[in-house]
Amino acid sequence: MATTKVFAPAKINLTLHVTGQREDGYHLLDSYVVFADVGDRVTVAKAEDTSLTITGPMAEGVPADPGNLCWRAADAFGQPVAITLEKHLPMAAGIGGGSSDAAATLKAMEKLYNQPAPFDPITLGADVPVCMVAHAAHMQGIGDWVLPLYQEPLNAVLVNPRIAVSTPEVFRALPRKDNPPMTPWPEGGGFPAVVRWLSEQRNDLQAPAIALQPVIGTVLSALDALQGCALSRMSGSGATCFALFATAQDAQAGAARLAADHPDWWVTACALK
Known part of the structure; x- marks a missing residue:
């Protein structure tokens, strides 16, 4: 080879x-x-x-x-x-x-x-x-x-407003570094249980990233407004955000709407696993 x-x-x-x-x-x-x-x-x-x-x-x-x-x-x-x-x-x-x-x-x-x-x-x-x-x-x-771990595929939309975010700057803006860890992952319950558990967890870098780049908050609001959006959150230190949907059809429809409303954003529907 x-x-x-x-x-x-x-x-x-x-x-x-x-x-x-x-x-x-x-x-x-x-x-x-x-x-x-x-x-x-x-x-x-x-x-x-x-x-x-x-x-x-x-x-x-x-x-x-x-x-x-x-x-x-x-x-x-x-x-x-x-x-x-x-x-x-x-x-x-x-x-x-x-x-x-x-x-x-x-x-x-x-x-x-x-x-x-x-x-x-x-x-x-x-x-x-x-x-x-x-x-x-x-x-x-x-x-x-x-x-x-094993994860059943999750239907999602990813959005990046085409801005770069400095990871070191986001960490420097984090008000405290000793936050609580995740709670135990749920066993069974399917997609509703996953969303319920995720809603109780956090991305500790989301708030400082929004303070540095407010457009991240705009992206999250746009994701939340999509029909079928079960949960939205920023990934990593940003600026990419994701939204989860119960079906691939809802995710694809949401991505199409966002791409039409915000042609300057990077938008894609995908499966996460």
């Missing part, structure tokens, strides 16, 4: 509780993470020297240099490759695009060279370990503790 292609799905934090901060500055998190059936695509080929080519509708502004997480992942793996990153997800959007791309690069290289990555993915970033799992998981600590 000389070339391989891996899907890099969008990462969605259904919950994100900030429960502490270590002396070295790293924040402690408690988060229920799922992944969408929309995302980027990473193609990796054996080569004499490492290179990175960016394509796709969201390619503008994505660095194609050794600072890119895909390139850093390849360097850490220790083999030269030619990487093509087909970008479909917005940058700095709170949906783990760069981390998912890095994880996809590592998975592709593991297939190409028939060996596991020779390092801990956490060294590339807090979201990379959970993105290596790439399906529902409970994530804790600084991202180094990941418990894979």
Whole structure:
């Protein structure tokens, strides 16, 4: 095998509780993470020297240099490759695009060279370990503790108002760092139980992100107004927000309405699992 292609799905934090901060500055998190059936695509080929080519509708502004997480992942793996990153997800959007791309690069290289990555993915970033799992998981600590879970697909709409949000700035604006953790995940009850449990949880970064970028509040209000919206929340440090629906038809109708009302926003219906 000389070339391989891996899907890099969008990462969605259904919950994100900030429960502490270590002396070295790293924040402690408690988060229920799922992944969408929309995302980027990473193609990796054996080569004499490492290179990175960016394509796709969201390619503008994505660095194609050794600072890119895909390139850093390849360097850490220790083999030269030619990487093509087909970008479909917005940058700095709170949906783990760069981390998912890095994880996809590592998975592709593991297939190409028939060996596991020779390092801990956490060294590339807090979201990379959970993105290596790439399906529902409970994530804790600084991202180094990941418990894979099974999640029935959730119908959702994702919206990004095409603004970048600085994660460090959002964390700095967080009024307290020792918030309560999540309560236990419900067993049984289907979609109503999931929504009920999620409504009792939080994204502790949502309020400070809205303070920095008020348009996030506008997005959440627009999602709440959609017919069939059961719950809306910001993902990660923003600015992407999601809304959950009981049916795929409701999600698709909601996405179509928002795309028509706000043609300048990035809007997509998807399934989360």
